[in-house]
Amino acid sequence: MHNAIEVRNLCKQFRVRHRSHLKVRLMSMFKPTQPIQTFLALQDVSFTVPHGQTVAIIGRNGSGKSTLLSLLARVYRKTSGEILLYNPQGGPARTAPLLDLSAGFHLDLTGMDNILFFGAILGYSQKEMQDRFDSIVEFAELGDKVDTTLRNWNEGARLRLGFSIAVHTNPDILLVDEVLAVGDEAFQAKCYALIRRMQAQGKTILFVTHDLRAVERVAQRVIWLKQGHLHMDGPVQEVLSAYRVFSAEQGLESMK
Amino acid sequence: MELWRYRHLVKMLVARELKVRYKNSVLGFVWSIVPPLLQVLVFTFLARNAFGVPAKNYSAYLLCGLIPWTFFNTAILDASQSLVINYTMIRKVYLPREAIPLANVLSNFVHFMLGWVVYFAAFLVIARAFGGGIPLLPSMVFFPFLVLLEALLVTGCALFVSALNVFYEDVKYVLQTLFSLAVFVLPVLYPADLIYYSNTVQHHPWLFKLYLITPIAALIDAFRHCLLQSISPGTINMHLAGKPSLPFQPAEFAVSCVITIFTAWGGYAYFNARKWQFTERP
Numbered sequence: 001m002h003n004a005i006e007v008r009n010l011c012k013q014f015r016v017r018h019r020s021h022l023k024v025r026l027m028s029m030f031k032p033t034q035p036i037q038t039f040l041a042l043q044d045v046s047f048t049v050p051h052g053q054t055v056a057i058i059g060r061n062g063s064g065k066s067t068l069l070s071l072l073a074r075v076y077r078k079t080s081g082e083i084l085l086y087n088p089q090g091g092p093a094r095t096a097p098l099l100d101l102s103a104g105f106h107l108d109l110t111g112m113d114n115i116l117f118f119g120a121i122l123g124y125s126q127k128e129m130q131d132r133f134d135s136i137v138e139f140a141e142l143g144d145k146v147d148t149t150l151r152n153w154n155e156g157a158r159l160r161l162g163f164s165i166a167v168h169t170n171p172d173i174l175l176v177d178e179v180l181a182v183g184d185e186a187f188q189a190k191c192y193a194l195i196r197r198m199q200a201q202g203k204t205i206l207f208v209t210h211d212l213r214a215v216e217r218v219a220q221r222v223i224w225l226k227q228g229h230l231h232m233d234g235p236v237q238e239v240l241s242a243y244r245v246f247s248a249e250q251g252l253e254s255m256k
Numbered sequence: 257m258e259l260w261r262y263r264h265l266v267k268m269l270v271a272r273e274l275k276v277r278y279k280n281s282v283l284g285f286v287w288s289i290v291p292p293l294l295q296v297l298v299f300t301f302l303a304r305n306a307f308g309v310p311a312k313n314y315s316a317y318l319l320c321g322l323i324p325w326t327f328f329n330t331a332i333l334d335a336s337q338s339l340v341i342n343y344t345m346i347r348k349v350y351l352p353r354e355a356i357p358l359a360n361v362l363s364n365f366v367h368f369m370l371g372w373v374v375y376f377a378a379f380l381v382i383a384r385a386f387g388g389g390i391p392l393l394p395s396m397v398f399f400p401f402l403v404l405l406e407a408l409l410v411t412g413c414a415l416f417v418s419a420l421n422v423f424y425e426d427v428k429y430v431l432q433t434l435f436s437l438a439v440f441v442l443p444v445l446y447p448a449d450l451i452y453y454s455n456t457v458q459h460h461p462w463l464f465k466l467y468l469i470t471p472i473a474a475l476i477d478a479f480r481h482c483l484l485q486s487i488s489p490g491t492i493n494m495h496l497a498g499k500p501s502l503p504f505q506p507a508e509f510a511v512s513c514v515i516t517i518f519t520a521w522g523g524y525a526y527f528n529a530r531k532w533q534f535t536e537r538p
Binding site: 014015075076077099106113116119122 | 262272276347349351532
């Protein structure tokens with residue numbers, strides 16, 4: 001039996017590139033001046049997530065949280081290691097990446113067109129999206145607005161649409177990057193209710209957040225990344241209390 | 257193939273291109289027909305009145321060059337910007353990246369085919385009803401082959417240029433400069449015969465061979481030979497009166513086909529080699 005997510009010895013290296021003048025570039029073609037600088041965003045990260053578990057990823061800015069999620073969403077290519085994603089039947093998993101809710105939208109198209117378009121990005125046909133159309137609109141509380149172009153919508157409405165589409169496409173694995181913090185109170189409550197429902201349906205959820213209260217509310221396990229390393233991986237309270245101590249120390253140090 | 261799984265996405269991208277282009281205009285699709293039509297009217301008027309070109313059906317000869325040329329340059333220019341315009345999208349969700357420039361090529365291909373529909377309607381149907389127009393020729397059976405060949409050429413160039421533009425945004429300016437000159441150098445406004453009879457080429461015949469194996473020049477020339485009867489050069493430029501018109505050159509065209517295929521393959525290979533670096537550019 002496979003787990004939902006299996007990550008082994010994952011490394012991600014970025015090249016540090018400086019915007020340079022054409023002259024510098026041309027000269028470096030003839031005599032290599034300095035070796036290419038690289039930067040390891042993730043080093044030897046391994047973990048597995050069983051089906052149906054909700055895992056929170058925490059850590060300071062620049063610790064590699066978003067890089068990890070982007071690797072799982074196939075936006076970046078891994079430098080080395082292994083990433084395997086399975087659905088409960090053992091086939092390849094369908095993932096819904098919520099890295100930026102409005103990324104797939106086009107402001108000059110109507111809500112309706114954007115629903116079809118965003119669905120197509122996630123690999124669904126027009127027919128499949130039209131079947132889900134009503135429940136998507138209802139959950140996002142859009143009403144007649146779907147027939148107008150997104151340019152005239154407020155940020156919150158676009159966000160609701162994105163979240164609504166992603167969860168209604170019935171993914172096996174949901175990847176969420178710090179996006180729920182943006183909506184208003186009422187919508188956030190609705191999102192958490194929906195996340196509970198998805199948990200009950202046995203979906204696997206991986207989310208990145210700085211909101212430790214949200215972690216306590218929905219996560220069953222926490223992974224703490226520190227400077228690209230997997231620093232701690234365990235039950236919610238255990239990791240969170242260690243992280244709080246660490247954060248407090250960091251805060252004190254910066255005050256000195 | 258992965259693109260097949262994402263065919264809905266490609267379809268949506270093309271539809272989006274077509275819709276967004278005329279998003280806030282009242283006349284919509286009319287705007288993809290009116291500008292080339294006006295172009296042809298003005299050029300034909302100038303040719304007849306200012307340059308004294310007596311050639312019959314000059315506008316048909318002009319359109320035969322203008323339609324393939326417009327597809328070539330607008331599709332490649334659009335594609336060159338496509339990855340940069342959709343940059344936020346490719347940074348946040350996975351999709352086969354070649355889908356984005358391909359959608360640009362396809363949406364321009366729709367306009368290209370629309371152009372031909374107007375062309376055939378105007379010269380084969382409407383003009384003939386009034387006693388003018390162009391005759392049906394047996395060589396027209398090669399038309400679909402030429403259309404496919406141009407699509408292949410444009411796809412290869414579009415993939416290459418779109419990938420390159422992610423790293424060097426100078427590409428756009430280079431292309432704009434090249435294209436604005438190319439319209440005069442390529443046999444768009446005049447048949448290739450005029451180049452052949454020019455003084456320089458008469459002294460260095462290899463130059464003309466080079467000219468005819470350039471894929472886009474070869475294609476425009478082939479479209480003309482395929483759709484129209486050869487025109488005698490004297491009716492375009494009176495200094496050439498009495499010179500015979502140039503027959504179709506199969507050998508040079510075959511070489512240009514090979515170059516086209518290599519361009520398509522090379523463009524795709526370059527795109528593939530680079531596509532994972534798109535999201536990591538500085």
